[in-house]
Amino acid sequence: MDLSTRYLGFTLPHPLVPGAGPLADDLDTVRRVEDAGAPLIALRSLFEEQVVGEQMALARALDMPSESFAEATHWFPDAQDLAFGPEEYLEHLGRVKAAVRVPVVASLNGTTPGGWVDFAHRIAQAGADAIELNLYDLATDPATTSATIEARHVEVVREVRRRIRLPLAVKLSPFFTALPNFAAALVEAGADAIVLFNRFYQPDLDLETLEVKPELRLSSPVELNLRLRWLAILHGRVRAPLAVTGGVHSAQDAVKALFAGASAVQVVSALLLHGPAHLAKMRGDLERWLEEHDYPALAPSIGSMSHAHCASPHLIERANYVRILHTWRPG
Numbered sequence: 001m002d003l004s005t006r007y008l009g010f011t012l013p014h015p016l017v018p019g020a021g022p023l024a025d026d027l028d029t030v031r032r033v034e035d036a037g038a039p040l041i042a043l044r045s046l047f048e049e050q051v052v053g054e055q056m057a058l059a060r061a062l063d064m065p066s067e068s069f070a071e072a073t074h075w076f077p078d079a080q081d082l083a084f085g086p087e088e089y090l091e092h093l094g095r096v097k098a099a100v101r102v103p104v105v106a107s108l109n110g111t112t113p114g115g116w117v118d119f120a121h122r123i124a125q126a127g128a129d130a131i132e133l134n135l136y137d138l139a140t141d142p143a144t145t146s147a148t149i150e151a152r153h154v155e156v157v158r159e160v161r162r163r164i165r166l167p168l169a170v171k172l173s174p175f176f177t178a179l180p181n182f183a184a185a186l187v188e189a190g191a192d193a194i195v196l197f198n199r200f201y202q203p204d205l206d207l208e209t210l211e212v213k214p215e216l217r218l219s220s221p222v223e224l225n226l227r228l229r230w231l232a233i234l235h236g237r238v239r240a241p242l243a244v245t246g247g248v249h250s251a252q253d254a255v256k257a258l259f260a261g262a263s264a265v266q267v268v269s270a271l272l273l274h275g276p277a278h279l280a281k282m283r284g285d286l287e288r289w290l291e292e293h294d295y296p297a298l299a300p301s302i303g304s305m306s307h308a309h310c311a312s313p314h315l316i317e318r319a320n321y322v323r324i325l326h327t328w329r330p331g
């Protein structure tokens with residue numbers, strides 16, 4: 001069964017890839033992920049604030065006025081609490097590159113245009129085969145419009161694109177009013193792929209201590225439906241391959257994402273829960289599922305259900321919404 005797919009300029013032997021996260025933090029796990037058949041290795045993100053923080057430290061050492069760095073890194077965790085500082089990140093990237101045969105995707109997380117994006121160039125020099133840019137941002141200022149935020153993000157993509165020739169994926173949150181328009185603008189600015197969606201860190205409140213409870217829950221397949229909807233809407237409307245991240249735990253989840261329009265399917269929580277070998281199991285299950293359902297190859301089926309999901313997305317969405325609300329009866 002031909003499971004190959006094109007993503008970020010690579011022909012991958014199958015679409016199930018590890019997503020950005022801690023799975024590439026140590027070389028043993030990296031090798032286990034590769035042994036499980038991962039077509040690429042994805043590193044966790046290096047954050048804009050880390051790069052800016054290092055530039056500020058350097059400026060202090062050189063006795064430059066640190067106010068020249070507009071973005072305060074005041075709230076950011078101390079360097080010793082983070083997995084990698086910028087220099088360590090580059091060294092680690094080099095070690096991972098040397099340890100595996102598959103492409104290595106580095107990840108940057110940032111939201112504002114500025115000098116920090118030079119780091120993309122250093123990542124390229126350190127041997128990355130592609131970069132994923134995670135635009136994780138939270139709009140909190142009532143005076144800032146969505147147009148301003150989107151323009152800023154597009155500018156970040158444009159600036160990163162200017163510095164690297166490598167394939168560039170852009171990972172988004174679902175909280176955009178006009179996602180198809182925004183995604184098209186990102187592709188125009190130089191994104192080679194769009195990754196849907198990052199998960200917001202959603203802290204709980206502890207009512208006994210009246211404190212904010214930091215919480216990082218692993219995902220569940222319930223989160224996939226939101227992605228299916230937007231994959232189907234963007235597929236064919238944006239001139240770049242799409243990847244899914246969020247809620248894929250089984251081969252069946254992967255099939256849904258592929259049929260909705262994903263060219264690559266990222267998996268993190270399921271691998272953290274079950275170990276890297278789960279990727280090999282998912283690959284086997286995916287092949288079996290396609291065979292049992294008489295699909296000769298994967299590629300022609302990518303996006304095959306995007307039309308069914310949203311032929312006239314706006315009208316169908318409204319009609320389904322009305323139907324579901326009006327036909328619901330107490331059980």
Ligand SMILES: Cc1cc2nc3c(=O)[nH]c(=O)nc-3n(C[C@H](O)[C@H](O)[C@H](O)COP(=O)(O)O)c2cc1C
Pocket residue numbers: 019020021022043044045046107134171197198199216217218219220245246247248266267268269270
């Ligand atoms: C422990 C942990 C660390 C993560 N670190 C990163 C990161 O550094 N950069 C990033 O873009 N996403 C990061 N993610 C998000 C994942 O890449 C992925 O988008 C998210 O977990 C949803 O996919 P899943 O349902 O397969 O877990 C992290 C997720 C987890 C659970």
